[in-house]
Amino acid sequence: MAKKKQTLSGKGTKRATKAIKTQYEDLPYPERRPEDERKRLITGSPGHLVELRHTLFNGKLPQDENGNFRVLIAGGGTGDALVMLAQQLTDENIEADIHYIDLSKASRAIAEKRVKARKLKNITFHTGSLLDAADLGDFHYIDCCGVLHHLPHPQDGFKALAKALKPNGGFGLMVYGTHGRTGVYQMQEALRMVASDGSSHDRVEHTKEILGKLPVTNWLNQNEGINDHEVSDTGIFDLLLHSQDRSYTVPELNQELTNAGLKLVTYIDPAPYNPDFYPLPDQTRDVLKDKSLEERAQFCELLSGNMHKHTLYCVPNLRENTITAKPSNMNLVPVFRDIQTEQQFRSMPQGAQLDFTLNRLKFQPTLPPHAALILRAIDGKSSLEDIRRRLPGQPDVFAFQNIFSYVFNVMNSFGKLFLKQR
Ligand SMILES: C[S@@+](CC[C@H](N)C(=O)[O-])C[C@H]1O[C@@H](n2cnc3c(N)ncnc32)[C@H](O)[C@@H]1O
Structure with missing residues (x-):
């Protein structure tokens, strides 16, 4: 409260x-x-x-x-x-x-x-x-x-x-x-010429009519990454009728x-x-x-x-450099972003192809063969050292680090895996 x-x-x-x-x-x-x-x-x-x-x-x-x-x-x-x-x-x-x-x-x-x-x-x-x-x-x-x-x-x-x-x-x-907002600023400028008077409601209604008749060549029409104006009136106003937007x-x-x-x-x-x-x-x-x-x-x-x-x-900019947790610290605990990510990656078969789509762009990074074993061992409580000891054949720290830092770099780069102190 x-x-x-x-x-x-x-x-x-x-x-x-x-x-x-x-x-x-x-x-x-x-x-x-x-x-x-x-x-x-x-x-x-x-x-x-x-x-x-x-x-x-x-x-x-x-x-x-x-x-x-x-x-x-x-x-x-x-x-x-x-x-x-x-x-x-x-x-x-x-x-x-x-x-x-x-x-x-x-x-x-x-x-x-x-x-x-x-x-x-x-x-x-x-x-x-x-x-x-x-x-x-x-x-x-x-x-x-x-x-x-x-x-x-x-x-x-x-x-x-x-x-x-x-x-x-x-x-x-x-x-x-x-660059990703190509089309938005052209439309804002056009709408300022014809739909800048009246209540918010009237301006949104006028804009909807224009949007319903956009030329196919219009940049906003072609920009599939922008869809706020298709969702709600609030979205239309925020995207296209905003008085202050850079x-x-x-x-x-x-x-x-x-x-x-x-x-x-x-x-x-x-x-x-x-x-x-x-x-x-x-x-x-x-x-x-x-x-x-x-x-x-x-x-x-x-x-x-x-x-x-x-x-x-x-x-x-004066802050010291121990800002981000590093996978080289074996006392840290790896954690998935959320429970859905945990479920997805803990059950990932060995050798499976990763497939991430961000902003309509597909990325398919590869993971080393033993990555699935490590991902399966991540439970949000065990440290990297605990995980190393539990792996089949108990790899030495150097061998473990070699694989883990690679896996971590990929998974963290796509917002899936992070580290925390106990
Ligand atoms: C697009 S909304 C974003 C809201 C929220 N941060 C989010 O991501 O869902 C922008 C918000 O910023 C607020 N705002 C704009 N200028 C502000 C200022 N100078 N100080 C505080 N709030 C401001 C507006 O009132 C509005 O609620």
């Missing part, structure tokens, strides 16, 4: 544009029904406990002096990330002090009902701007999904959230990707992070940003192997053309 309710009235709230406030009061995003909490938990990235503990905290969450993991969900909307992380922390009995902030009271009301339906505790709701985040204290983890690209000056948002991070903290964010290429996003004093830890999922997972001529691989991580990611973005959003974890 909500602990406290607060309204922030700092400078940031006053600077937020009226159009943005109106949009999210009229059309809270995404559309959610609190009664559905009885049926399912929506999970995703960023902000998944298993993923962020591994990626940002070397497999173990930090605590403040009161024993709490401090979390801020910035621009929390109708509560997807809030509900997911609060539920996962509760399930693992981890003490936390979670704060939610959003400009929209209507969105907050839905998030509060979802939290209540699940009887989640230790959450404080704030109505206000994330530009005032530092007024709420400092946080181990800040989550900001699908918000910064809607700010009039996104750099102010990056900086405000970076300022609210503890020095040993980490930040999970999602912003739109330019997207990022990989280099632009990196520049934004650098300017805010942040450094990238990893994209989520990492595989599509890594040329090693694409079929490429040897000559291309040779050239790419000497490029920086950022340049390699930029190449993949240009090559694939399908990245309509970038999800990533980053940290203050």
